[in-house]
Amino acid sequence: MRLIEHFRELWRYRTLIGSLVRRDVAMRYRGSVLGYLWTMLNPLMLLAVYNLVFSQIMRAVSLPHYALFLFVGLLPWLWLSGSLNNGALSIANGGSLITRVYIPPQVLPAVVVLSNFAHFLFALPVAVGGAALVGLTPAAAILALPLAMPAALVFLYGLSLLAATLAVPWRDVQFLVGNLVMIWFFLTPIVYPLDSIPAVWRPLVAANPATVLIHPFQRMLYERHFPQPAELAVGAAWAVAAMVLGVLVFERLRGRLAEEI
Amino acid sequence: MRDDIAIRVEGLTKRFRRYRTHPAAGSIKTTLVHWIKRGGRPADPLTDPNRFDVLRDVSFDIARGETVGIIGRNGVGKSALLKVIAGIYHADAGRVTTHGRVAALIELGAGFHPEFTGRENVMINGIILGLSRREVRERYDRIVEFAELAEFMDAPIRTYSSGMFMRLGFSVAIHAQPSILLIDEILTVGDGAFQIKCMEAICERVNSRRDTTLIVSHDLQLIENLCQRVLLIDPPRVEMFDRPARAVAHFRTRLAEHTAEVAAASAANVR
Numbered sequence: 001m002r003l004i005e006h007f008r009e010l011w012r013y014r015t016l017i018g019s020l021v022r023r024d025v026a027m028r029y030r031g032s033v034l035g036y037l038w039t040m041l042n043p044l045m046l047l048a049v050y051n052l053v054f055s056q057i058m059r060a061v062s063l064p065h066y067a068l069f070l071f072v073g074l075l076p077w078l079w080l081s082g083s084l085n086n087g088a089l090s091i092a093n094g095g096s097l098i099t100r101v102y103i104p105p106q107v108l109p110a111v112v113v114l115s116n117f118a119h120f121l122f123a124l125p126v127a128v129g130g131a132a133l134v135g136l137t138p139a140a141a142i143l144a145l146p147l148a149m150p151a152a153l154v155f156l157y158g159l160s161l162l163a164a165t166l167a168v169p170w171r172d173v174q175f176l177v178g179n180l181v182m183i184w185f186f187l188t189p190i191v192y193p194l195d196s197i198p199a200v201w202r203p204l205v206a207a208n209p210a211t212v213l214i215h216p217f218q219r220m221l222y223e224r225h226f227p228q229p230a231e232l233a234v235g236a237a238w239a240v241a242a243m244v245l246g247v248l249v250f251e252r253l254r255g256r257l258a259e260e261i
Numbered sequence: 262m263r264d265d266i267a268i269r270v271e272g273l274t275k276r277f278r279r280y281r282t283h284p285a286a287g288s289i290k291t292t293l294v295h296w297i298k299r300g301g302r303p304a305d306p307l308t309d310p311n312r313f314d315v316l317r318d319v320s321f322d323i324a325r326g327e328t329v330g331i332i333g334r335n336g337v338g339k340s341a342l343l344k345v346i347a348g349i350y351h352a353d354a355g356r357v358t359t360h361g362r363v364a365a366l367i368e369l370g371a372g373f374h375p376e377f378t379g380r381e382n383v384m385i386n387g388i389i390l391g392l393s394r395r396e397v398r399e400r401y402d403r404i405v406e407f408a409e410l411a412e413f414m415d416a417p418i419r420t421y422s423s424g425m426f427m428r429l430g431f432s433v434a435i436h437a438q439p440s441i442l443l444i445d446e447i448l449t450v451g452d453g454a455f456q457i458k459c460m461e462a463i464c465e466r467v468n469s470r471r472d473t474t475l476i477v478s479h480d481l482q483l484i485e486n487l488c489q490r491v492l493l494i495d496p497p498r499v500e501m502f503d504r505p506a507r508a509v510a511h512f513r514t515r516l517a518e519h520t521a522e523v524a525a526a527s528a529a530n531v532r
Binding site for chain 1: 277278292348363364365368371372376377381390394
C-alpha cells in the first residue's frame with residue numbers, strides 16, 4: 001500500500017518532475033560554448049583514455065572494435081554513476097525545495113535519475129552511428145533497446161532514493177557512494193568482457209546487478225544480438241528489489257528529512 | 262470533516278531534536294551504538310530523551326475564508342506549526358487535515374534557479390506552488406505586471422537585485438491563489454510603493470473571504486487589523502484562540518511582564 005501511495009505521489013507531481021528534468025538537462029550545458037556536444041564528448045574522452053590504457057598500453061584486452069565495446073558499456077554506466085553520485089545529494093542539497101515548500105522529497109532523486117537517463121538517450125545515436133562508422137551496420141536488435149531501459153530506470157531510482165534518504169542523517173553516505181561507485185565500475189564488465197574473467201569468478205561478476213543491467217546494451221549494440229530473456233528477467237528482479245528497499249527505507253525516515261537538512 | 266472547515270488540527274504534538282555539542286553526535290558510529298543499546302528498535306520520537314516538545318496536544322479548527330494570525334514569542338513553534346500544516350514537517354502525534362490546495366510563503370522564490378531566466382523560474386515556482394503549466398501561462402502576464410519586471414523576464418535571475426528577486430517571488434505566490442495560504446512574516450517586499458501594493462493584494466485576498474490565510478507575524482498592529490481570530494502560542498500549548506483585540510492585548514501584557522523580569526534580572530546583575 002505504501003509502495004502504491006509512494007508512486008501515486010510521484011505521479012501527482014509529474015508536471016514538476018518534467019519541468020525540473022528539463023531544467024536539469026538545459027542547466028548542464030547552459031553557458032558552455034559546445035552545449036549539447038558535451039553529451040557526446042564526455043563519454044568519448046573517457047573512451048579515448050580507456051582505449052589507450054587497456055588496449056594500447058597494457059594490451060590487457062584484445063577485442064575486435066574494442067573502442068565500440070567500451071563505448072556501449074560506458075553509456076549506461078555513466079547513467080548509473082551520474083544517478084547515484086548526484087542522487088545521493090539530491091535531498092540533502094534540496095534546500096528550500098524541501099525545507100520551505102512542500103514537495104514529496106522523492107521527486108528530487110527521481111529527477112536526477114531521469115535527467116541522467118535523458119543524457120543516455122541523447123548519446124545513444126552516437127553509439128549507433130559509431131558502430132556504423134567502424135563497419136558494423138546496426139542490427140535489428142537495436143529495436144529491442146527500449147526493453148532494457150525500464151529495469152535500469154527502476155533499479156537506479158531505488159538505489160538513488162536509498163542513498164539520498166540515508167545521506168540526510170549521515171553525510172558520510174555521499175563519500176561512501178562515490179567510492180563504492182568507483183570500485184563497482186571495475187567489478188563490472190565494461191572495460192573488459194565477461195568472458196575474460198577466470199571461470200571461478202565469472203558467476204560472481206555475472207550476478208552483479210550492474211552486469212545484468214548493462215550487458216543487454218552491450219549485447220544489442222556491440223554483439224548485435226537480441227537480449228536474452230533470462231537476463232532481462234534477472235535485471236527486472238534486481239530492479240524490483242532495489243525499488244522496494246529504497247521506498248521502504250525512504251518511507252520510514254521521510255518524516256525526519258525536512259527537519260534534519 | 263465539515264465542508265466549511267479549511268484546516269483541522271487534532272491533538273498535534275511536534276517534537277524537535279535537541280542538538281548536543283558533542284562532536285560525534287549524529288555520526289554513523291554514535292547512531293549505531295544507540296541503536297544497539299535500544300536492542301535494534303528505532304528511536305520513538307515520543308519518548309526519545311533527545312527530543313523536546315515544541316507543540317503538545319494542540320487542537321483547533323480554522324474555517325474556510327477565515328484569516329488567522331499566529332503570535333507568540335521567538336522560537337515558540339509558530340513556523341513549526343505552519344510547516345506541519347504545509348506538510349513539510351510530520352506530526353509526531355495527532356493529525357492535521359487540510360481542505361484545498363495549500364501553499365506556504367515561508368521563503369520567496371523557493372526553487373528559483375540563478376542561471377535561469379525570470380520567465381523559466383516563474384513557470385517552475387508556479388508549479389511548485391501547485392499550479393498547472395496552463396494556469397501559470399494564463400497568469401503569466403499578470404505576474405510580470407505586478408512584479409514590474411517586464412523588461413527583465415529574459416535575463417537570468419542571478420542578474421536580479423535582491424529586491425527584484427523578492428518582487429517576482431511575491432508576485433508568483435500571490436497570483437497562485439491557493440485556497441490555503443500560509444504566510445511566515447513575508448507580508449510585504451520591496452520599496453515603500455511596492456510594499457503598499459503587496460499589502461493591497463493581501464487585503465484583497467483577506468477581504469474576499471473566499472480563501473483561508475494564516476499569518477505568522479510579530480507586527481501585532483497588522484495582525485489585529487487583518488485577522489478575524491488570533492492564535493497565541495505559549496509553548497508547548499495554544500494559550501488562546503480568540504478575537505484579535507483580546508489575544509493581542511493578552512500577549513502585550515505577557516511581553517510587558519517579561520520585559521520587567523529581564524530588567525529586574527539585569528538590575529540584580531549590576532548590583
